[in-house]
Amino acid sequence: MTLIDHLPVLAVIVPLLAAPLCVLIDRARPAWLIALAASWLSFGAAILLLLQVTQSGTISYHLGGWPPPWGIEYRIDLLSAYVLLIVTAIAAVVMVFAWHSVESEIPSERIARFYAALLLAFAGLAGITTTGDAFNVFVFLEISSLASYAIISMGRDRRALNAAFQYLMMGTIGATFILIGIGFLYMMTGTLNMQDLAALLPEVSDTRTVRAGFAFLTVGIGLKLALFPLHLWLPNAYAYAPSTVTAFLAATATKVAVYALLRVLLDVFGVEFSLQAMPLNLILMVLGLVGIVSASLVAVFQDDIKRMLAYSSVAQIGYMVLGIGLANTTGVTAAILHVFNHALMKGALFLALGAIAYRLGTATLRDFAGLGRRMPWTMAAIVIGGLSLIGVPPTAGFISKWYLVLGTLEQGLWPVTLLVLFGSLLALIYVWKLVEAAYFKPAPANAPAVAEAPLSMLIPVWLLVGANVYFGIHTDISVGVASQAATQLMGAGG
Amino acid sequence: MNELPGLYNDWVAIFLMMAGFYVVISQGNLVKKLVGLALFQTSVFILYISLGKVAGGHAPIYDPAIAIYSNPLPHVLILTAIVVGVATTAVGLALVVRIHEAYGSVEEDDIQAADEAESTASSSEASAEEDAKQ
Numbered sequence: 001m002t003l004i005d006h007l008p009v010l011a012v013i014v015p016l017l018a019a020p021l022c023v024l025i026d027r028a029r030p031a032w033l034i035a036l037a038a039s040w041l042s043f044g045a046a047i048l049l050l051l052q053v054t055q056s057g058t059i060s061y062h063l064g065g066w067p068p069p070w071g072i073e074y075r076i077d078l079l080s081a082y083v084l085l086i087v088t089a090i091a092a093v094v095m096v097f098a099w100h101s102v103e104s105e106i107p108s109e110r111i112a113r114f115y116a117a118l119l120l121a122f123a124g125l126a127g128i129t130t131t132g133d134a135f136n137v138f139v140f141l142e143i144s145s146l147a148s149y150a151i152i153s154m155g156r157d158r159r160a161l162n163a164a165f166q167y168l169m170m171g172t173i174g175a176t177f178i179l180i181g182i183g184f185l186y187m188m189t190g191t192l193n194m195q196d197l198a199a200l201l202p203e204v205s206d207t208r209t210v211r212a213g214f215a216f217l218t219v220g221i222g223l224k225l226a227l228f229p230l231h232l233w234l235p236n237a238y239a240y241a242p243s244t245v246t247a248f249l250a251a252t253a254t255k256v257a258v259y260a261l262l263r264v265l266l267d268v269f270g271v272e273f274s275l276q277a278m279p280l281n282l283i284l285m286v287l288g289l290v291g292i293v294s295a296s297l298v299a300v301f302q303d304d305i306k307r308m309l310a311y312s313s314v315a316q317i318g319y320m321v322l323g324i325g326l327a328n329t330t331g332v333t334a335a336i337l338h339v340f341n342h343a344l345m346k347g348a349l350f351l352a353l354g355a356i357a358y359r360l361g362t363a364t365l366r367d368f369a370g371l372g373r374r375m376p377w378t379m380a381a382i383v384i385g386g387l388s389l390i391g392v393p394p395t396a397g398f399i400s401k402w403y404l405v406l407g408t409l410e411q412g413l414w415p416v417t418l419l420v421l422f423g424s425l426l427a428l429i430y431v432w433k434l435v436e437a438a439y440f441k442p443a444p445a446n447a448p449a450v451a452e453a454p455l456s457m458l459i460p461v462w463l464l465v466g467a468n469v470y471f472g473i474h475t476d477i478s479v480g481v482a483s484q485a486a487t488q489l490m491g492a493g494g
Numbered sequence: 495m496n497e498l499p500g501l502y503n504d505w506v507a508i509f510l511m512m513a514g515f516y517v518v519i520s521q522g523n524l525v526k527k528l529v530g531l532a533l534f535q536t537s538v539f540i541l542y543i544s545l546g547k548v549a550g551g552h553a554p555i556y557d558p559a560i561a562i563y564s565n566p567l568p569h570v571l572i573l574t575a576i577v578v579g580v581a582t583t584a585v586g587l588a589l590v591v592r593i594h595e596a597y598g599s600v601e602e603d604d605i606q607a608a609d610e611a612e613s614t615a616s617s618s619e620a621s622a623e624e625d626a627k628q
Binding site: 135138139142146149150153158159161162164165168169172173175176179180183186187192 | 515518524527531534535538541542545568571574575578581582585586589590592593596597605609
């Protein structure tokens, strides 16, 4: 076997092994270089994997040479390659940004260990997307969650500690629910391999055990996903975490949870069971809509910009869940597409906020006054990211909203269409608040002199902003892969 | 199956699970919350371990005289889950220590009160600034 055959595991294992290396070296600069190298290597592996999957179909990698269903299988199909690409790309870009931001926000003796935890969180997320084994998902989920509790708690504000603790409570309950669900499925089928589960479940699907397992899994993933009534941990965790962490987690962690939801609902249980036999399509649709409207409304009234964007994330998750709840191929395409596009826009926005926090120390609405003149490039990035968030053409956000609207119309649910548009309108309001403060309000007289952010921060921000515009115009790659993956998922069950 | 004790191991596991869950929800003390969380996780371990039992089965150690073995796989899985549980408790306790250092308390109500006092103080400071400008 050549190195190419080992790509599926390399994407995960490189950051996983780099993490202890950072701890052993325990010096800030080398640790950052290791983290940077690991994330870019992983990104490279993900690109190659996506190419390989589009050319020659699903890859099945047997860990340690043990064939499934006995051994652990890493299974890369279009959906996992696509999500893996998003996760690794964001990690690679965020790592470039991280150096200055982390240096200013985290005590220097902790920086090496911070990178170790960040790499572990990254490895866990990459692992969830690649693995084809249900129990492995739980393990990777806990690796990434435990690491994220630690890095969230490193925020400068002491409220970060409490936010991390709350997240730990809810996250652990979610993960344990997932564990229970997997246990119930194992009880009925005697297998943990997802393909095997998918093949064996239909026979026993009409039992209470499977239904209970289904419910536990859905609620557990819902907690990780920050699905509307289960989202309480998210705003605080995002608001008080270090800027780098917020950007990384906002762009990847919830996306991977959406992936897990898609995988479990549509692949393992199958469309027929999840969205037709169980009334989950209706539940997801209603929760998604309530999430969109209520979280957007709350976001309008936030003064802390990180918190505002965190609530907006809850709303955006609503769009993705709504797409799944529509239970047609267009809806699922919209959900997958929005995973991709939302990672780009929230990545860009939170990184730009990180640049502002680097210069100003905080990022509240008051600090934004007159910032359009003083940090023109950063503010321009926020404006374009914001436009993408609203869904204005020609940005990436428009594309996924377009598919979502198409999906709702396909089902003849025009009130839902109106609510989706109403959600965009609310996004317009909170993005406008930023623009108004930055461009139409004079800087306060006693404002500290502020320079533009350093290049090592601007380049990652503009890379993501550029991607927002690029994928708003050239939709072949993002839409092409998303719709193929959606067809695969919907076809597998129906 | 339908008589009440049924699979009594499931009843035990569910009772522990709900007891742990209740502690997490009802207690305001962060350490007690963690205890509840640990109980909640442990109950799931018991659920898993008991489902590996095969009626009349022996311990899964190979011996030609034995025909039926219990299923060792759930035990192995739970070994991993126990490690996860220990790590969770460790991270949780570490956070509680840091919270105690920062707030001087591990009671949820005290922490919330301190946070609220802080945010009202900072917002009144902000409005004072605005007043000063005018």
